[in-house]
Amino acid sequence: MELRHLQHFVAVAEDQHFTRAAERLMVSQSGLSASIRALERELQTPLFVRTTRRVTLTPAGRALLTEAERILAQVRSAHEAVAAVQGVLRGMLALGSEQCIAGVHLASLLAAFRRQHPDVEICLRQAGSGALAEEVAAGRLDLAFAVRGEREDTDQLRAVPLTSEPMIVLSHASHPIARAGAAVTPEDLGDEVFVDFHPDWGPRRTTDSVFAAAGVRRSVALEVNDVHTLLDLVEEGLGVAVVPRHFRHKRKSLTALPVKGTGETVYETVALLPPSQATSPAARALMALLETQDA
Known part of the structure; x- marks a missing residue:
């Protein structure tokens, strides 16, 4: 062969x-x-x-x-x-990332990488965390910035922690939960209309875990595939959204309240890589650069 x-x-x-x-x-x-x-x-x-x-x-x-x-x-x-x-250092860096991932400023990171390694071609794919994990494990991506799931840290995949944060609920300022102005539980939100991402996206997977752990069923009536549409729908009062805390800075007009009673469930972002011996030089260089930016 x-x-x-x-x-x-x-x-x-x-x-x-x-x-x-x-x-x-x-x-x-x-x-x-x-x-x-x-x-x-x-x-x-x-x-x-x-x-x-x-x-x-x-x-x-x-x-x-x-x-x-x-x-x-x-x-x-x-x-x-x-x-x-x-x-x-030359060749190609095949990179994947979710939208608006916490713990890394992707554009500035890639710009700095290109300045240091101009002979490396950068290829970027944006997708949900589940798909990204499969792409890295299959060798189609060198690494990916994603949200930790249940299938990481296997023989073909390792997860390097980046950051973690609690979930919050976003609503229109006139919504009853906004007027109450207090932290809410999954039980408090059980009857709400939800705006959320497609099931493969990290924030959706985290929110699903929060409600499953609380034993609360919820219905996602408005399912989207980008952050700005989600925020637009919430701003128009069409539903509420449970999202990572850093989303609150993206739309100041919305009310953000803590979600309590989530147990150990948090939104945790990671860098997904193959085993150390299979990690490409370009991926190692990008991770080293990320560490210097965080320092």
Whole structure:
């Protein structure tokens, strides 16, 4: 099995199209097809279901994709490690992050990293914490800034703590809980209309844990995928939102009250990385830079 076979396989899996994958790889379509056929002969199983419009992975193809991505990531890390020993940090930093993550100012961090390491290409992906954890574990991301969940600290993933904070409830100033002006419990909020993020986002996962621990069921009527829409909906009085405490600075017109009775549940942000021996030089350099900014 040759590395180029795996590279070709991953490209076709990503594009779901031989012609587009061949153009991206700058190889002939016939050469790409031959490479995939050679891989299928070696593994003695079809990897793709081919139609006139697209190709999709077979079960064997899906199993191979995870391993192929991990192998290619390790090869890339090996090249970058050799370059780092030679005194030059180059290659690519594949980074993931949630929106408005606490404990890191992402834009200034990446700007400082680029100034120090101009030969490293930065690729950024924004997604929910669950998806980011899977991407790091699979080797598709070098690291990610996310919210701690239940599946971190495994053989393929480690979590480096950044910061933690309590949750608060945001509401319109005219809302009854705002007028009361006192800390609230999950039980106090059980009958409210909620604005919240999609289930994969860290704040939503933390809030779900808070209410589950309290044994309180809640209904998320307004589900969004960005912070500003959430704040707009709350500001219009369409619902309340339970969010990390640092969100209160984003919209001064909203009333922010503490949420008590949450037990040990807090919003904790972490840097997700592969095991130390598999962490790329670029990821280590970014984490070192983050530590100096926090100092």
